[in-house]
Amino acid sequence: MSVNLPAPNPDELYPIAGVRIGVTEAGIRKAQRKDLTVVLIDPGASVSGVFTQNRFCAAPVQLCRQHLASGAGIRALLINTGNANAGTGEDGRARALGTCLTLARKLGISAAQVLPFSTGVIMETLPVERIEAGLDGALADVREDNWLRGAEGIMTTDTVAKAFGTQVLVGGALVSITGISKGAGMIRPNMATMLGFMATDACVSQALMQQLATELAEASFNRVTVDGDTSTNDSFVVIATNKAMHVPIESLDSPDGRALRSAMLGVAKKLAQAIVRDGEGATKFITLKVEGGKTPFECRQVAYAVAHSPLVKTAFFASDPNLGRILAAVGYAGISDLDQTRIDLYLDEVHVVTQGGRHPAYREEEGQRVMKQSEITVRVLLGRGDAADTVWTCDLSHDYVTINADYRS
Amino acid sequence: MSVNLPAPNPDELYPIAGVRIGVTEAGIRKAQRKDLTVVLIDPGASVSGVFTQNRFCAAPVQLCRQHLASGAGIRALLINTGNANAGTGEDGRARALGTCLTLARKLGISAAQVLPFSTGVIMETLPVERIEAGLDGALADVREDNWLRGAEGIMTTDTVAKAFGTQVLVGGALVSITGISKGAGMIRPNMATMLGFMATDACVSQALMQQLATELAEASFNRVTVDGDTSTNDSFVVIATNKAMHVPIESLDSPDGRALRSAMLGVAKKLAQAIVRDGEGATKFITLKVEGGKTPFECRQVAYAVAHSPLVKTAFFASDPNLGRILAAVGYAGISDLDQTRIDLYLDEVHVVTQGGRHPAYREEEGQRVMKQSEITVRVLLGRGDAADTVWTCDLSHDYVTINADYRS
Numbered sequence: 001m002s003v004n005l006p007a008p009n010p011d012e013l014y015p016i017a018g019v020r021i022g023v024t025e026a027g028i029r030k031a032q033r034k035d036l037t038v039v040l041i042d043p044g045a046s047v048s049g050v051f052t053q054n055r056f057c058a059a060p061v062q063l064c065r066q067h068l069a070s071g072a073g074i075r076a077l078l079i080n081t082g083n084a085n086a087g088t089g090e091d092g093r094a095r096a097l098g099t100c101l102t103l104a105r106k107l108g109i110s111a112a113q114v115l116p117f118s119t120g121v122i123m124e125t126l127p128v129e130r131i132e133a134g135l136d137g138a139l140a141d142v143r144e145d146n147w148l149r150g151a152e153g154i155m156t157t158d159t160v161a162k163a164f165g166t167q168v169l170v171g172g173a174l175v176s177i178t179g180i181s182k183g184a185g186m187i188r189p190n191m192a193t194m195l196g197f198m199a200t201d202a203c204v205s206q207a208l209m210q211q212l213a214t215e216l217a218e219a220s221f222n223r224v225t226v227d228g229d230t231s232t233n234d235s236f237v238v239i240a241t242n243k244a245m246h247v248p249i250e251s252l253d254s255p256d257g258r259a260l261r262s263a264m265l266g267v268a269k270k271l272a273q274a275i276v277r278d279g280e281g282a283t284k285f286i287t288l289k290v291e292g293g294k295t296p297f298e299c300r301q302v303a304y305a306v307a308h309s310p311l312v313k314t315a316f317f318a319s320d321p322n323l324g325r326i327l328a329a330v331g332y333a334g335i336s337d338l339d340q341t342r343i344d345l346y347l348d349e350v351h352v353v354t355q356g357g358r359h360p361a362y363r364e365e366e367g368q369r370v371m372k373q374s375e376i377t378v379r380v381l382l383g384r385g386d387a388a389d390t391v392w393t394c395d396l397s398h399d400y401v402t403i404n405a406d407y408r409s
Numbered sequence: 410m411s412v413n414l415p416a417p418n419p420d421e422l423y424p425i426a427g428v429r430i431g432v433t434e435a436g437i438r439k440a441q442r443k444d445l446t447v448v449l450i451d452p453g454a455s456v457s458g459v460f461t462q463n464r465f466c467a468a469p470v471q472l473c474r475q476h477l478a479s480g481a482g483i484r485a486l487l488i489n490t491g492n493a494n495a496g497t498g499e500d501g502r503a504r505a506l507g508t509c510l511t512l513a514r515k516l517g518i519s520a521a522q523v524l525p526f527s528t529g530v531i532m533e534t535l536p537v538e539r540i541e542a543g544l545d546g547a548l549a550d551v552r553e554d555n556w557l558r559g560a561e562g563i564m565t566t567d568t569v570a571k572a573f574g575t576q577v578l579v580g581g582a583l584v585s586i587t588g589i590s591k592g593a594g595m596i597r598p599n600m601a602t603m604l605g606f607m608a609t610d611a612c613v614s615q616a617l618m619q620q621l622a623t624e625l626a627e628a629s630f631n632r633v634t635v636d637g638d639t640s641t642n643d644s645f646v647v648i649a650t651n652k653a654m655h656v657p658i659e660s661l662d663s664p665d666g667r668a669l670r671s672a673m674l675g676v677a678k679k680l681a682q683a684i685v686r687d688g689e690g691a692t693k694f695i696t697l698k699v700e701g702g703k704t705p706f707e708c709r710q711v712a713y714a715v716a717h718s719p720l721v722k723t724a725f726f727a728s729d730p731n732l733g734r735i736l737a738a739v740g741y742a743g744i745s746d747l748d749q750t751r752i753d754l755y756l757d758e759v760h761v762v763t764q765g766g767r768h769p770a771y772r773e774e775e776g777q778r779v780m781k782q783s784e785i786t787v788r789v790l791l792g793r794g795d796a797a798d799t800v801w802t803c804d805l806s807h808d809y810v811t812i813n814a815d816y817r818s
Contacts, residue, residue, distance in 0.1 A: 087766060089767075090750075327495070358496065405727035405807075
């Protein structure tokens with residue numbers, strides 16, 4: 001089902017000194033599924049995260065925010081699938097905290113040093129006893145070279161495990177970056193959630209970590225959409241274990257900072273795009289480039305309006321160059337002073353619309369040819385400024401309806 | 410395919426003195442289809458309209474706005490299906506104006522007294538010659554008791570003609586109200602467009618007409634959504650022929666004004682809801698009531714977030730009480746200070762969520778029972794104020810994808 005998304009390449013999944021991953025089958029919702037993952041982090045790491053903007057955020061997200069804010073050095077991540085622990089009120093928070101406490105006791109750390117993550121069905125009670133019973137098995141499994149198993153451990157309706165890595169020279173040291181992700185941010189508030197975890201052995205001060213996590217998320221996970229549904233549990237965590245032999249990075253604008261950020265962003269983009277490529281029912285991977293706006297924000301408004309239009313998405317599914325649907329979405333994106341006579345539209349290199357009307361040289365066969373591809377770039381030129389932005393999305397197919405209409409049954 | 414939407418009741422379609430309707434088959438896109446409708450209005454009528462907010466509004470919408478603003482008394486509506494004349498640039502405006510001119514010459518009026526409406530495929534050239542060739546046939550067909558034929562003449566992918574009427578006492582006179590609509594506002598920017606036309610023989614000053622049209626649209630057509638796609642051509646026109654024997658209404662807050670407004674709103678709501686009931690692939694009619702907000706606007710924000718969520722809509726299609734999806738949509742609706750611990754949720758009379766968590770007494774069988782109905786009311790209580798608002802929508806089914814993926818081919 002996925003679009004040009006091969007299985008992870010093991011050679012690319014670099015162990016990160018100071019990060020060990022263990023996975024087990026805890027039977028949280030179904031038997032014989034890898035559904036419980038622990039990530040152990042050596043002391044001295046810098047850790048930060050970015051979380052869902054959904055006001056109905058899940059209990060674990062609330063705890064993550066508290067624990068990160070507490071300043072206790074984060075030493076472990078505890079991730080379960082099969083249950084989102086969202087829409088569960090005070091009881092849900094108590095249960096999430098209970099699992100953190102149990103893991104903390106086993107590790108000799110405090111509960112505030114554990115970040116919990118849950119993904120699965122909303123509004124069901126977290127089976128704390130099964131998670132706690134599974135912890136020893138997960139801890140027995142921890143290894144530094146366990147990223148692939150970690151990627152598998154956090155999968156829900158994903159059809160392909162998502163893991164990428166790279167290496168880059170920072171301050172004369174070769175540092176490694178590896179990350180895993182699951183779900184599809186805005187498409188699965190049920191078997192909920194986008195989760196992303198990235199680690200590097202590079203040295204980054206804790207003071208810089210929030211900026212780094214935010215910048216990475218903004219240009220990767222916050223630029224993908226499948227159906228516009230923002231999950232209650234979305235979480236993205238970045239870990240720098242500070243084990244590499246280089247002078248710690250104090251600014252992302254320094255040469256070392258830029259090199260690390262750029263390499264990490266490359267991995268983050270792959271992780272985010274993998275979510276779209278594995279989007280429910282996806283048959284096409286669409287890149288939406290909006291240029292010539294007054295601000296990047298309004299370019300994103302337009303890109304998201306196009307990306308979320310069920311009519312545009314079904315046209316992509318059908319390989320139908322029904323491009324008026326794109327114009328209509330551009331028109332209702334919310335730019336109140338948009339001048340339609342300045343709009344140009346390209347499908348890959350095919351010039352479809354000029355000055356708001358059909359390009360005289362445009363022939364439908366040309367549009368048809370591009371629409372049949374599995375990877376398509378839509379370029380909208382707004383003609384009102386120099387700003388630009390890009391969003392990635394997929395089409396809307398029968399399988400999307402089938403998966404989401406039949407999922408729980 | 411439609412949800413509890415019977416064919417129009419001819420006894421309810423009252424002729425409106427001063428309004429004559431004629432329909433013909435002009436072969437605009439396909440042969441042997443009623444695709445051209447004229448509405449002739451006697452001199453002295455008050456006419457106003459409300460149009461799409463889409464910045465890519467179609468050529469006829471641009472002309473409607475100009476002609477209404479010109480102050481020339483509107484004497485005719487000219488409506489074609491099969492072609493939206495949108496995304497057609499300056500040429501599209503010239504063609505729309507050309508058809509107005511030709512009809513105006515035949516009627517001995519000016520082009521500014523004609524309002525043009527087009528609905529159909531976007532970005533194709535309006536076949537002016539076919540429209541002009543069809544005008545004599547449409548004019549030969551005009552009658553006051555022709556509303557049902559008018560409703561049929563403006564249908565595109567509609568499966569049921571939409572026409573409703575009522576009578577009400579205003580200032581001691583029995584006045585009639587009849588209206589027709591087509592399409593589904595935000596679901597068909599392709600065979601584009603919601604169109605609504607209402608007429609009454611009541612006496613309403615032209616000065617009041619814009620307020621009347623706006624208030625009617627706000628509480629009816631602006632409260633329905635199928636998939637959030639705002640068409641390039643949406644138009645709603647209200648005509649008061651001033652033929653009834655009562656003192657003209659000068660204020661909508663007078664007893665007569667309120668009586669007329671209320672009766673017209675009843676018809677407008679039926680016309681708007683009929684569009685949802687006939688929504689592409691719809692199998693369920695959903696009423697979303699959001700209460701306890703600080704403002705009606707934020708209540709609508711929440712209602713639309715729920716109404717547009719593909720995950721909520723597919724759950725309705727599957728009769729799956731997967732109600733966490735509704736909570737997730739409430740959470741991302743954009744109320745930044747929403748407190749999830751104050752949210753309650755009802756499915757019809759079943760209390761599902763209290764204080765942000767699952768209601769202790771809620772049993773899934775109860776939710777399942779309601780979800781299987783063809784008409785469902787979702788009530789969300791925000792617990793932060795006294796404002797409320799209501800939106801109507803439908804589910805998202807396989808047929809929606811089929812219709813929109815296969816439509817043009």
